[in-house]
Amino acid sequence: MATAHTIDPTQVLTLDEPLTLDSGQTLPLVEIAYETHGCLNAAKDNAILICHALTGDHHVVSDHPLTGKPGWWVRMVGPGKPIDTDRYFIICANVIGSCMGSTGPASLAPDGEPWAMRFPVITIRDMVRGHVALLDSLGIDTLHAVVGGSMGGMQTLSLAANFPERARAVLVLASTARHSAQNIGFHELGRQAIMADNSWREGDYYGFEDSPEKGLAVARMAAHITYLSEEGLTKKFGRRLQDRSEKTFGFDADFQIESYLRYQGISFSNRFDANSYLYITRAMDYFDLAEEHGGRLANAFRRSRARFCLVSFDTDWLYPTSASRNVVQALNAAGKPVSFVELSAPYGHDSFLLDVPALDRVVAGFLG
Structure with missing residues (x-):
């Protein structure tokens, strides 16, 4: 029996300008690989940006071109699913520094040779700068929501803190505002x-x-x-x-x-x-949202006008519930609307990727 496969919908954006990084260096010739699903409405206010984790990529729904496996969040994204492509325009971009189409160490430098270790060290905020450049190219001023788990959650928090006008809702799954010594x-x-x-x-x-x-x-x-x-x-x-x-x-x-x-x-x-x-991994280790904003996490969210939802899992010891509570407390201190839930699941940190029906209900309910 033949098996149906989704045609790779990858698109590639080449930035018009070099990207200035937190390190002070500038990254020229930046390409960002991404895919979209659903339709952007006339008002351009139904877009949801999904941010992927460390080993993920922009193939959130489509089959992976190398492995042939279904998209990493196909159980969550699609027609009639919690992140409903019949209602929302879904965007997922491969982060800079990665190897699935966006500019990274394997990409060619201006001299025509691979960057390799000449590639400048990047941060989570640099990744988000790439996302914002992509949104600008699509003509999207404000997202309906930004969603991410693990490193994707770091990106959602960074976007909310550093580009507070760009999202009306922020959904953070199994993540943290800074990397611990153990991490x-x-x-x-x-x-x-x-x-x-x-x-x-x-x-x-x-x-x-x-x-x-x-x-x-x-x-x-x-x-x-x-x-x-x-x-x-x-x-x-x-x-x-x-x-x-x-x-x-x-x-x-x-x-x-x-x-x-x-x-x-x-x-x-x-x-x-x-x-x-x-x-x-170095970008994740450098991530400390409080350090970026004067040493107090609440300061990171002062200018945000978004509503927030944080989800943790009781068996996640990589980014435990205490890490999510720390963000919730900072949001409360900043006077921002926030909801929080710890879900029970046996899968540990990977629970946000696996079959946890309670998470489906939380995601669908928050995105509304």
Whole structure:
């Protein structure tokens, strides 16, 4: 039986002007890959910007061109779904620094060679600057809403703080206003795994037959553990052996969880660029919305006219409920309308991507 696949709807915007970054450097020749779904109305006031997470991309609904897998949020976005494409014009852009069409370390620099580690270090706010440039090109002054989970949630908060006139509603899922020492530590583990791979070549591996796939796979394995919960891992894998009845007394993947993590690492290294992983994790580590606004988080939201909704999950230990409560308290201090809910789900941090019916109801209700 034939399988239907969505044609890749990727569009690419080339910015007219260089992009000035938080580092003080300027990024020339900026391209932003994005996709849209639904129809923009005449008033251009029904647009929703969806911001993706660290390992995500703009293929929020369409099939991934490399893996063939459905879009990463196809359960949430579409006709009649919580983010309803019959009502809203959906925009999802690949962040700068990534490797799925937007300008990043693998892109060509003005000299015609890949940027590699010459690419300037970027921040979450720089990513949002790219999003705002895209909105300007589409003629959209104010979004109906901006929505994001994990790193996508950081982008939504940054947009609300730094471009307060650009969104009427802000929906933040399983996210935080700053990266903790533990978060930074896990990212550093991943970066060191990549840089310790002999094939990394100080970042100049483009054009060679081999790339730092092993290091990137280990980075992905370490990170993937943080996206899950002990409850979920125990239920799904426990201490069950993988395709065998006895332990091998060696270092093969005896346990199902070992085999699963190795698969996750290998499949990720086949679709993602190692240098992009370095740059994006560094951007997340630098993220501290209070630091950007005089050391007080409430100051970040003083000028916002949006209403906010924050959602956390009880098994998420990467960005726990306390991180969302910290943002809610800051919004309250700033006198902004905010709702908050902690949902129960066994999936850990990844709960915002998985089948949690209560989240569907929250999203649909908030977007109204």
